[in-house]
Amino acid sequence: MRMLERMFHLTEHGTTVRRELLGALTSYFSVAYILFVTPSYLSKTGMDYTGVLLATCLASAAACFLSAALNLPFMLTPGMGLNAFFTYTLCLTMGYTWAQALAVVSLSGVAFLLISLTPLREQMITCIPPSMKIAISAGLGLFIALIGLLNSGIVRAEDGKLLLGEIGAPATLLAIVGLLITGVLMAWKVKGAMLIGIVAATLLGFPLGVTQAPQSTSLSLSALRPLLLAPDFGGVLSLGVLPLITAVVTFTMCLCFDTLGSLICITGAGNLTEGQKGLGRYSRGMTVSALATAAAPLLGAPAIGIPVEGSTGVADGARTGLYTVALGVLFLASTLLAPIAGVIPGAATSPALVLIGMLMIHNATNIYWHQVEIALPCFLTMIMIPFTYSVADGIGVGFIAYTVISLVGGKGRKIPALTYVLTILFVVMYILSAL
Numbered sequence: 344m345r346m347l348e349r350m351f352h353l354t355e356h357g358t359t360v361r362r363e364l365l366g367a368l369t370s371y372f373s374v375a376y377i378l379f380v381t382p383s384y385l386s387k388t389g390m391d392y393t394g395v396l397l398a399t400c401l402a403s404a405a406a407c408f409l410s411a412a413l414n415l416p417f418m419l420t421p422g423m424g425l426n427a428f429f430t431y432t433l434c435l436t437m438g439y440t441w442a443q444a445l446a447v448v449s450l451s452g453v454a455f456l457l458i459s460l461t462p463l464r465e466q467m468i469t470c471i472p473p474s475m476k477i478a479i480s481a482g483l484g485l486f487i488a489l490i491g492l493l494n495s496g497i498v499r500a501e502d503g504k505l506l507l508g509e510i511g512a513p514a515t516l517l518a519i520v521g522l523l524i525t526g527v528l529m530a531w532k533v534k535g536a537m538l539i540g541i542v543a544a545t546l547l548g549f550p551l552g553v554t555q556a557p558q559s560t561s562l563s564l565s566a567l568r569p570l571l572l573a574p575d576f577g578g579v580l581s582l583g584v585l586p587l588i589t590a591v592v593t594f595t596m597c598l599c600f601d602t603l604g605s606l607i608c609i610t611g612a613g614n615l616t617e618g619q620k621g622l623g624r625y626s627r628g629m630t631v632s633a634l635a636t637a638a639a640p641l642l643g644a645p646a647i648g649i650p651v652e653g654s655t656g657v658a659d660g661a662r663t664g665l666y667t668v669a670l671g672v673l674f675l676a677s678t679l680l681a682p683i684a685g686v687i688p689g690a691a692t693s694p695a696l697v698l699i700g701m702l703m704i705h706n707a708t709n710i711y712w713h714q715v716e717i718a719l720p721c722f723l724t725m726i727m728i729p730f731t732y733s734v735a736d737g738i739g740v741g742f743i744a745y746t747v748i749s750l751v752g753g754k755g756r757k758i759p760a761l762t763y764v765l766t767i768l769f770v771v772m773y774i775l776s777a778l
Contacts, residue, residue, distance in 0.1 A: 347360060347665060351363075351414055351665045356662040358660055359660075362659070362661060363660075363663060363666040363669065364666075365660070367667075367673065368656075370652060370655050370657075371656075371670060371673045374418065375538045376537040376538050376692070377399070377420050377423070378399055378680070379687050380423065380426075380692045380695055380696065381395060381396070381421045381645065382395035383689060384426040384430045385441070388440075390570065390643070397564065397566060397567045397678055398567060398644040399644050400674050401644070401674075401675070403647065404675045405635070405638075406631065406635035406647045407419055407668070408668065409635060410631050410664065411666075411668040415625065415664060415667065416609075416615075416657050416667060417606070417609065417649050417667065418650065418670050419649055420648070421644065422648035424484075424486075424601060425598065425601065425645060425648055427483065427486055428594060431486075431490070432590075433447055433594075435732075443578045443581065445573060445574040446575050446640065447590050448645060448646050449576075449636070449637050449639075449641070450576075450579070450591050451591050451595045452598070452640075453633075454592075455632070455636060456637060458629075459629040459632075459633045466761050471600075473709075474710040474711050475721060475724065477707060478724040479728075479737070480704075480706060481707040481710075481725050482725040482726070482729065483703055484701070485704060485725060485728065486734065488729075489700075491694065491699075494693045494696070495522075496509065496512055497693075514551075514553050514690040517544055517547060517553050517688070517690040518544070518690040518691075518693050520547060521541070521691055521694040524544065524694075525539070525540030525541075525694050525695065525698055529698065540694060541695060544688075544694065545686065545687050548690065553690055554687075567642075570644075571642065571643060573640075573643055574641065585771065589768060593734065594646070597734060597738075598632065598633070598636060601649075602628065602649050603629070605651050606625060606626070606628050606629070607622070610625050613657035613660075615657070628649055632647060632648055632649055636648075707725070717745075720741045724740065727740045727741070742762070742765055743766055745762075746758060746763065
């Protein structure tokens with residue numbers, strides 16, 4: 344105990360070993376669904392499901408240990424919005440291979456690291472109004488929810504229309520039941536509700552014929568081998584320089600805003616910055632996320648962020664790196680789940696996506712809807728992300744609308760120079776794509 348006290352200064356931070364460990368369990372069960380949803384996403388790009396699961400566990404563990412080295416109470420895992428960007432924007436829309444997309448993620452991590460270590464961090468944070476940041480998060484929520492509805496069969500695409508799916512189909516029925524189960528558990532404030540919902544839906548899927556028994560129960564690291572050192576840095580220019588710049592800049596912005604929002608949420612949940620201006624030492628969480636994102640693709644894992652679910656453990660009293668050490672150990676232990684992870688059907692994980700979307704959109708009430716110069720860019724951002732199936736297009740349209748309306752309205756001088764630079768990049772991208 345004395346060694347732990349010397350390492351993590353538990354008394355100074357008003358916590359105990361018991362609180363740290365219980366907080367780690369709470370956060371882990373709140374976010375464990377990501378271990379299954381992440382490979383479900385990335386496997387659509389051609390990546391191996393089991394390999395991605397192993398990479399996700401190992402990268403999350405390493406990132407948590409890095410957070411612990413700085414004595415920070417921030418859990419790190421892949422983020423759902425970033426996973427959506429990787430799969431549906433970089434790969435399925437822009438046309439990068441998964442290996443090239445991993446390289447884009449790593450480059451974005453390096454760019455984010457530069458931002459987190461220089462004054463550019465503050466400029467990046469202030470170049471977009473708070474309402475636009477909320478709109479980006481809300482748009483991602485709508486996008487994730489739409490993907491969940493389509494993957495589950497609750498909604499289907501036909502002749503350019505979105506229609507109600509075949510409710511009587513076994514997979515669709517299972518997804519609806521899973522959504523209701525998880526929703527009820529969340530309403531009852533059951534910890535780990537999403538994970539419980541995924542497990543319950545998977546078990547209910549056996550009699551419906553949706554869930555299939557695993558072919559093997561032995562652990563094999565061979566699935567990870569094709570993903571190790573897989574980023575194709577030499578091929579990232581295959582689509583041209585401007586698409587690469589656009590992809591890296593947009594992904595970096597998503598990383599920055601997602602991380603900043605999570606830091607504000609988590610430090611607020613634990614009153615960690617009470618009486619302070621800004622985030623203080625906790626802003627180093629951005630550096631940890633950047634380093635993890637730059638390195639994770641070398642393992643075959645996507646971008647590593649700070650999920651808001653980490654606020655559950657901090658709210659329960661976790662305050663130091665002991666909490667994140669325990670989380671790292673739990674993520675390492677999760678690699679043992681790899682042999683049976685493939686048994687989980689998409690219909691079991693889809694409800695979690697819908698509910699994550701619900702959680703991500705709730706801050707939209709804080710947008711200044713009464714100011715058209717703010718409301719219209721925010722609205723366009725929110726709807727264009729899911730309607731175009733592209734996070735980049737949603738942000739691009741929002742940026743352009745915000746800059747043009749502000750200029751015409753005589754408020755151009757209030758716009759930071761970086762906003763103009765990003766807007767010009769988006770305009771050039773759309774002009775070139777139209778040629």
